[in-house]
Amino acid sequence: MSLDSERPQEFRSEGERVHELAGGYQGDTLPQVETMQGSEDEQARLVELGLQAGAEPVPRTQWQLFRRRFFHHRMAILSLLLLGILIVLCFGARWIAPYPKNDQNLLAIDLPPSAQHWMGTDDLGRDEFTEILYAGQTSLRIGLTVGLLSTILGTAAGAVAGYFGRWQDQFLMRLTDLFLIIPQLVILAIAIQRFGGTAVVVSLVLAAVFWMATARVVRAQVLSIREKEFVEAARASGASSKRIIIRHILPNIIGPVVVAATLAVAAAIVTESSLSFLGFGVQPPQTSWGNMLTTAEQQVGTPQAYLMYFPGMMIFITVIAVNFLGDGLRDAFDPQSKD
Amino acid sequence: MVAFLIRRLGYSVLVLLVASIITFVGVRETFNPLAKYAFSKDRTAVARAKHSLGLDKPLMVQYGTFIGKFVRGDWGTSSRTGDSVSSMIGPAMLNTLQIIVPGILISLFLAILLGIYSAVKQYSVGDYAFTGLSFLGISMPPFWFGLMAIEFLAIKPKEWFGTSNTPLDFIGLHTPGHTGVFNGDYWQHLLLPVLTLTIQSIAEWSRYQRASMLDVMSLDYVRTATAKGVPRRSVILKHGFRNALIPLVSVVAIDIGALFGGLVITEQIFSIPGMGKVFVDALNAGDAQVLVVWLLVTAFFVILFNLIADLAYGILDPRVRLA
Numbered sequence A: 001m002s003l004d005s006e007r008p009q010e011f012r013s014e015g016e017r018v019h020e021l022a023g024g025y026q027g028d029t030l031p032q033v034e035t036m037q038g039s040e041d042e043q044a045r046l047v048e049l050g051l052q053a054g055a056e057p058v059p060r061t062q063w064q065l066f067r068r069r070f071f072h073h074r075m076a077i078l079s080l081l082l083l084g085i086l087i088v089l090c091f092g093a094r095w096i097a098p099y100p101k102n103d104q105n106l107l108a109i110d111l112p113p114s115a116q117h118w119m120g121t122d123d124l125g126r127d128e129f130t131e132i133l134y135a136g137q138t139s140l141r142i143g144l145t146v147g148l149l150s151t152i153l154g155t156a157a158g159a160v161a162g163y164f165g166r167w168q169d170q171f172l173m174r175l176t177d178l179f180l181i182i183p184q185l186v187i188l189a190i191a192i193q194r195f196g197g198t199a200v201v202v203s204l205v206l207a208a209v210f211w212m213a214t215a216r217v218v219r220a221q222v223l224s225i226r227e228k229e230f231v232e233a234a235r236a237s238g239a240s241s242k243r244i245i246i247r248h249i250l251p252n253i254i255g256p257v258v259v260a261a262t263l264a265v266a267a268a269i270v271t272e273s274s275l276s277f278l279g280f281g282v283q284p285p286q287t288s289w290g291n292m293l294t295t296a297e298q299q300v301g302t303p304q305a306y307l308m309y310f311p312g313m314m315i316f317i318t319v320i321a322v323n324f325l326g327d328g329l330r331d332a333f334d335p336q337s338k339d
Numbered sequence B: 001m002v003a004f005l006i007r008r009l010g011y012s013v014l015v016l017l018v019a020s021i022i023t024f025v026g027v028r029e030t031f032n033p034l035a036k037y038a039f040s041k042d043r044t045a046v047a048r049a050k051h052s053l054g055l056d057k058p059l060m061v062q063y064g065t066f067i068g069k070f071v072r073g074d075w076g077t078s079s080r081t082g083d084s085v086s087s088m089i090g091p092a093m094l095n096t097l098q099i100i101v102p103g104i105l106i107s108l109f110l111a112i113l114l115g116i117y118s119a120v121k122q123y124s125v126g127d128y129a130f131t132g133l134s135f136l137g138i139s140m141p142p143f144w145f146g147l148m149a150i151e152f153l154a155i156k157p158k159e160w161f162g163t164s165n166t167p168l169d170f171i172g173l174h175t176p177g178h179t180g181v182f183n184g185d186y187w188q189h190l191l192l193p194v195l196t197l198t199i200q201s202i203a204e205w206s207r208y209q210r211a212s213m214l215d216v217m218s219l220d221y222v223r224t225a226t227a228k229g230v231p232r233r234s235v236i237l238k239h240g241f242r243n244a245l246i247p248l249v250s251v252v253a254i255d256i257g258a259l260f261g262g263l264v265i266t267e268q269i270f271s272i273p274g275m276g277k278v279f280v281d282a283l284n285a286g287d288a289q290v291l292v293v294w295l296l297v298t299a300f301f302v303i304l305f306n307l308i309a310d311l312a313y314g315i316l317d318p319r320v321r322l323a
Helices: A015-020 A033-037 A042-049 A062-070 A076-091 A129-163 A166-180 A184-195 A197-225 A229-236 A241-278 A289-299 A303-333 B002-030 B045-052 B059-071 B085-120 B125-140 B142-161 B184-217 B220-227 B232-269 B275-285 B288-316
Strands: none
Touching: A015 A303, A015 B288, A062 A303, A076 A289, A076 A303, A076 B125, A129 A197, A129 A241, A129 A289, A129 A303, A166 A197, A166 B002, A184 A197, A184 A241, A184 B002, A184 B232, A184 B288, A197 A241, A229 A241, A229 B002, A241 A289, A241 B142, A241 B232, A289 A303, A289 B142, A303 B125, A303 B142, B002 B059, B002 B288, B059 B288, B085 B125, B085 B142, B085 B184, B085 B275, B085 B288, B125 B184, B142 B184, B142 B232, B184 B220, B184 B232, B220 B232, B232 B288, B275 B288
16 A cells, blocks of 8 residues: 555655766766866865875764755755744743733734834734744744654654564554544644643644654664664674664664654644644644734735734744755765765 | 455555544544533433433444444434534535545646656756745645735735726635536636645645656666657656656655645635535534544545555556555
8 A cells, every 4th residue: 555655755866866976967968077177176075085196085074074064055054043043032032022922002003014013013902023922932842842752752663663573563554554544634633622722732742643754754764774784793793672773773864863853843833833723723822823823814805914924924934944954954964965 | 456456445444444443432532422411400411312322332332333324324413513414524525526636636737747847957947946936835834825825816916906806716616696617706716725725735746756757867768768769758758757657646645635634724714615614613513423424534535545546556657566
């Protein structure tokens, strides 16, 4: 059944990577031979690869290679910065926000964005920018918690299933099959209805569903790595299964795991807001970007439509940044990608 | 082939059965159908309702009764409206299919087209543009997109151009008084909901199509075809495209479930009385019977799509032996 087949996790294909390894040359023209004595950059690269006579290759640790590649991914760096700023703004809202939380000012209701109120005010005269920052605390906290929890759970389950095979594997695969046939949003809505719509419950419920995607990715990776010679060598020298998994396998799949974590963070933020939008997510008086958007939904087509622009834009920006960060990390962890 | 089909069907039925047990128990545990009798002055009301609803029997017996009736087509009655559940689900499903079927077809068409274009013209301006757009599409919260689409494709244009009506309608599937599907009114009602439902899948699927197309185009037999003088066009379409379609099929099958989830949001935004609305109403009212049936019917459709995808896989790729 196709439910068994893995989704390709990466958008970039092998073919594309081969192209990049070949110096990104395109089409039918072969790379020019002149480049062998080309610019200084090219020289440095050749030295590095140890391709030039007498040149010593520069030794680099994995971590140095990772950093080098990551810092070359401009969008990822930008996204990291943006996310940092967002986190500081939201969690520092007590000191940064221009107005106190929930500060109603009936003399300043429904004001469009201006210098005093960057994002305008709502029908109770609350400053939208302030409310957005406070709501961001909930949304970001849910995103990060779900990312962390589902990654830990998913990695553990995926590693066990992939390494041991047998019934552990069967159990994981059948369980995920089951959850794939019911729309996630629906399971989540029912579970949250059952346990109450606080940020903590929403995080836990989301993590309880999201770990399965990570587990599938990890399982597929472990399946290929456990057949490698170095794992066999470790087993032959008497290492326990626990040691093999933790010391030999997990460090080798850190890339896909981190990428899966970023995907989970992005998915958690969007899903939470979708649930809130339907009225099944975080319940007032707790605010999140999702339920702010719900409140503003009626403003479609009215002069107060700006109330609807901003919460959605915050979600959109955050998710884009998280996705770019994931993209950058994927490239940086990939030993085959060029420096 | 026949053996494969039988085994797959058997497995699907099993999955559906297990799913039905879990949803039945889960929903029963979540919603108390006796809640509305809790404040009744009639002290025997709770006990009587319990007996008449069969709630005094063990849970597994209740499940047996439920599933027995379910497969025979008796889907019970809604505790909210008192209507029979099948009379609610039927028309709702019909409305939903009108969104989801064009949605899947359009997404597939566009995703394949964009994917092939991006792969064939890798690193061109168009490729970079579509890569950027797909990144935006994947990150877009679907309901926000829906709201913004209403704002900027329907309401604002009316102000800008000073027309008396919005250029696109965004409430329901028909203007009151209109029926039928072969008229402009129906199609322009369909446009925004389908767009909202498909934006994410177009973005995501086109990326898969691009990746798998690139993989295929770098294979030896494609080079051979080019080398022996097969025109570029048929190399792309006959050698590349047909084989690059295979991975997409399984991705699409898995995403069908997610599409049903997205439908809940889309129908809410555009006030379409489909399955999504049935679900939201039932969940708000704690209508357990409707919820269980809803979940089973959706699960059935998802499994059906998966089965079709499996068969398509076997037809597209002769290397996959269906045994």
